[in-house]
Amino acid sequence: MGIFTSKPLPKPKPNPYARREPPESMTPVETPRRKPNPPPSPAKHLMAALLRRHASVKPNAAEIPEGEEEAGLNKSFGLSKKFTSKFEIGEVVGRGHFGYTCSAIAKKGDLKAHKLAVKIIPKSKMTTAVAIEDVRREVKILRALACHPNLARFHDAFEDSDNVYIVMELCEGGELLDKILERGGKFTEDHARTIIVQILNVVAFCHLQGVIHRDIKPENFLFSTKDEDSPVKAIDFGLSDIIRPDQKLNEIVGSAYYVAPEVLRRSYGTEADIWSIGVIAYILLCGSRPFWARTESGIFRSVLKASPRFDDDPWPSSSSESKDFVRCLLCKDPGRRISAAQALCHPWLRDHEKVKLQLDVHVFRPMRAYMRSSPLRRAALRALSKVLKADELYYLEKQFGLLNPDANGGITLETIKMALMRSATDAMKESQILDFLEPLNALGYRKMHRDEFCAAALRVHQMEIVDGWEERARSAYAIFEKDGNRAILIQDLASELGLSPTVPIHAVLQEHIRHSDGKLTLQGFLRLLHTLHPCSPAKTP
Template sequence: MGLCSSKPAEEGPSRERNPHEEDEAPKKKKEERVEEEEEEEGKRSIKPSPSPVFPFYSPSPAHSLFGKSTPATPRKFFKRPFPPPSPAKHIRAALARRHGSVKPNEASLAEGDCAGLDKKFGFSRHFASNYELGEEVGRGHFGYTCSAKLRKGELKGHKVAVKVIPKAKMTTAIAVEDVRREVKILKALSGHPNLVQFYEAYEDDDNVYIVMELCEGGELLDRILSRGGKYSEDDAKAVIVQILSVVAFCHLQGVVHRDLKPENFLFATKEENSVLKAIDFGLSDFVKPDERLNDIVGSAYYVAPEVLHRSYTTEADVWSIGVVAYILLCGSRPFWARTESGIFRAVLKAEPTFDEPPWPSLSNEAKDFVKRLLSKDPRRRMSAAQALSHPWIRNYNDTKVPLDVLLFKLMKSYMRSSPLRKAALRAMSKILTVNELFYLEEQYALLEPGRNGCISLENIKVALTKKMADTVKESRVNDLVISLSGLQYRKLDFDEFCAATVSVHQIEGLDRWEQHVRCAYEIFEKDGNRAIVIEELASELGLSPSVPVHAVLHDWIRHTDGKLSFLGFVKLVHGVSSRSLSKLH
């Protein structure tokens, strides 16, 4: 599974400088110089080494693998403070450990002797008798892809693509497991029109062979470049709808891709309106409900902020789609710098610009769409299914909104909430816009409510079973149903379904958040607010009756009538915990 990286050490520039020189240089030039020296220091310490596994990594700066830097120079030698520590260094280290490119005495995780690795996958060993390899059609740092033809059978002469992964480059247990998991994921995700079709996996003493559908239309990246980088809004929609559709499908099956970028989408044919296919699941992983991943993988320009913070789930893919959408519409990257350290800083801190051409000439809906995909807070980010119901694309070519995995996370939180919070969420659901209600109506219909217009746990189980791929159906449906055990003896009508699935954080990301929440509070005042003492409120929230917690909750209750204040309402709908209360205190 994923690599658990150690906590990054405090780092700084690799050599001392004259403090007078620092004073003379502008701050911006200083930071650029530090970044360049970080790059040079890394290159001197360990030369870039290709990963042993994946043939399709982008040659972007994110995949340059460097070793450890020298110890940080003490702060006392500088008159001005350091620039922020480079987020690139611990990412390099994590990738180097994953790919086995660090020296044995430098690795913080012992992977064992390469000669002792079990590189037997249990795949068929009859590749050569079934397929005739043709010319190479693609090459990455860690392998290559060839066309091939079937040697026999009814489909004799049929062309396929074969991804060849040399076993000699699998130098770590993680690398071997990555290949094993890639094949498992390709098997699990069969059946979607925008996924490259997987046929079979083979092996011999030297290589692993992954046989797939041959896509002859080239990369999405090539088409972007051939257009000079800019797509019309309609042409961009045609691409983005297909990407969102396949990613929403993956997320429902419990798979996060983790390396979405134009290079990893191929056109099936050379036709202008060819179907787009997602490829390269070498970095993908399974993720369970409420599970978060922590290994740092991906490509620098497309990596989500929460991946750099090493705590993420399916929302990280949506960020990458937002970057692709930004590129399609304006022809430039939303986050750019001369070094990988600068790229990561931009991803973490900078906001993409929507003021320069062609953005002023594009529709407001297009800008809103991209902004809501590039929210740095993953809780405010649209899901892939929500994005397909956004006004900018929902009417494009009869776009269908798929079942959204986000629903189950929100419903689980609702079922575990106190009666007071449920009343507050019902008030929030009353102020939903027409667009938000459209999405919820589509999702409610997909859960197949019975004749009484309500959904039960059984309805949800049946709907999920129909939407799941066969190979993951049993385990995935079981995981999601268990997470919703609070619905076992309950039924939800549409009104309560809206309350259970309203995303307060997403509403908070809208421009008119304060007006929305005040309207909801007025509704709550009429229908759900009641007098409550601090002890009762703490008990409802499942908090221990400690003095610090009570001191904070004291501000949540109006002194005049003992009812929940506006501040208390806002905190309540967001969801509270002992940890969040202690931070607030």
């Protein structure tokens, strides 16, 4: 599914998403659909990339003529051909742009007499190599992640000459989108929290494995049963991919109202899923969409430029924790956006009974930089770690505990690998996370204890956008002055900052070193901190 492929919302239902405008300006709520002739817009080239993905709409008719497909496509998936002997197809329970889902009954085997769901993808729809690879990857990812309780359980996949069949758990409670419509969009904070916790549980697990969903939206979360306390299950990994921790993707995929700004800029990682969860959280808590426009290009402009509003009802009466939580998810800078594991440690969620804390791959990014840093940089980080707030420490201490079950011990490269292997799937192996840990090899010979871990794993860029950063930075500098500051030459500072030792650079750095004793000034200290965790450069496959 792409930006234009989500199904329209039922027209008779109330409009929970609409901006609070005069009635005459309100429009029916629909997730944008594929259109044969999309209107001209600044995002036209982005839309065209999506439309070409499955060749279902032809922005250039000369590329893929009507009724034809790319030559030489191999539509054999190596799956079992025994679907019809094992399952009896029932009624259609859902339709997507490239396939449909039916109920089914298992006729034999361990699942005999069980009611299941079967996603049927016609091979006639697979008119491009990209479409075929999407199906292969979906089956591979579902097979790898099948164990998570908040993911619709994958049972098996089959094929014949006409279709691919993906056999899944049947969730009979309906879509989260339907629940939103039934309630007029507004959920209580407690109910919204219960849903968001479960979404984050499964997304944190996916991100640990190196899987990015890329189409997080209410339609892709189902309730297992019709019970009020039914668990929430993620579905539809048709746009998902396996990504290395240091990799950036550039394909424009997703659904318009939920797409992250960095996706539109064509350089993104797992943080894009977190943005989409933030949009869902905003909708659940207030019944409106945070980014809205009448056209696809308008939606994109709003996502890129606008800020979510928290001054309209019911936000003034909402808890400060819920508003802070949504802001943390909808941070436009992906380098400063909180991760799924961090979100589960946020004060609004962390005491919820359904929280399942996950190891966060994001802690290894600053740790890699720390292990490569000079003693001066490490001293600056240790000073900053001493002014962390309780909420920031809570997350880091939880991560330390996941890496080292022995609370009194230190972590080593071996304990890190053991912690990862406890949750490892085939997807994690493909995401090459163990190779990403190579800069931590020094921990094969020594231990890193709690205090050092908190310094090594903190994300400076996130701290810089929190209220009171200047005061905290000054407090950290005072600690650094006492415990870690030392004389440094300008050429050494330039090297620390990764700058070429030229005369103009030396002139810029003069204010970073005190003339009286050759030690770092406050500006130099901040500059040093700022280089510790720069946003990673885009890396595409």
